[in-house]
Amino acid sequence: MNLFYGEKQALYSVSLDIKEKEVTAFIGPSGCGKSTFLRTLNRMNDLIDSVKISGKVIIDNENIYESSDVIKLRTKVGMVFQKANLFPMSIYDNVAYGPRMHGIKNKKELNKIVEESLRGAAIWDEVKDRLKTSALGLSGGQQQRVCIARAIAMKPDVILMDEPTSALDPISTLKVEELIAQMKKDYTIIIVTHNMQQAARISDKTAFFLNGEVVEYSSTDKLFSVPQDKRTEDYITGRFG
Numbered sequence: 001m002n003l004f005y006g007e008k009q010a011l012y013s014v015s016l017d018i019k020e021k022e023v024t025a026f027i028g029p030s031g032c033g034k035s036t037f038l039r040t041l042n043r044m045n046d047l048i049d050s051v052k053i054s055g056k057v058i059i060d061n062e063n064i065y066e067s068s069d070v071i072k073l074r075t076k077v078g079m080v081f082q083k084a085n086l087f088p089m090s091i092y093d094n095v096a097y098g099p100r101m102h103g104i105k106n107k108k109e110l111n112k113i114v115e116e117s118l119r120g121a122a123i124w125d126e127v128k129d130r131l132k133t134s135a136l137g138l139s140g141g142q143q144q145r146v147c148i149a150r151a152i153a154m155k156p157d158v159i160l161m162d163e164p165t166s167a168l169d170p171i172s173t174l175k176v177e178e179l180i181a182q183m184k185k186d187y188t189i190i191i192v193t194h195n196m197q198q199a200a201r202i203s204d205k206t207a208f209f210l211n212g213e214v215v216e217y218s219s220t221d222k223l224f225s226v227p228q229d230k231r232t233e234d235y236i237t238g239r240f241g
Ligand SMILES: Nc1ncnc2c1ncn2[C@@H]1O[C@H](COP(=O)(O)OP(=O)(O)OP(=O)(O)O)[C@@H](O)[C@H]1O
Pocket: 005, 010, 028, 029, 030, 031, 032, 033, 034, 035, 036, 037, 048, 194
């Protein structure tokens, strides 16, 4: 994968094999291309006019850049952003939004999806008595877990997370990290994080990005204990970034 914003190249020959039902973390200094690469995985960069991409992203034997069904792709590959971006509507309606858009109208069925998704995001007990109240009345950490529930409601295979805990306090961060650890039995999770301890705690594999390239990609244990590249070692020991 090579990616340009206009004339400026942001990704250089990035090639990664990402395993299903694992947590893969992308780490690296600011501006090195982590979010850009993450967004290529569900074609979110298509929304930016200047973007040019060469290469392939193959999911389930299909190059997603050759298939035109972007809606189907984004159902399969969901996304959670850095800041919770709930709609100004009830908790229930936020989670039911995607399924409704996909034509599910049956109340019983929607109730089931909403409950299962909120349970899956480990927030059901906290919100079950206030489903009809505004989602924006929840704490930041709760809102982020409702965003995860909203992603789960679409029954994706892959969930992309772009610094999902960077706006959260340590306790909410811990809850989201525990949730990610539980979720990997059902989903493939790819997470961009600025927090190396977080990558070390929750991921199976880690890719270290630098200046638009992947310098090193291996099991998280190996990358943090015996980095193969001097630049990885310098980064993880805090010599730069
Ligand atoms: N919409 C855009 N238009 C032009 N250039 C962009 C755009 N988005 C990102 N870039 C540039 O692409 C490069 C990679 O940015 P990207 O956001 O992917 O890095 P990152 O590693 O995720 O950084 P951070 O950790 O700060 O979020 C940067 O030089 C950035 O300025």
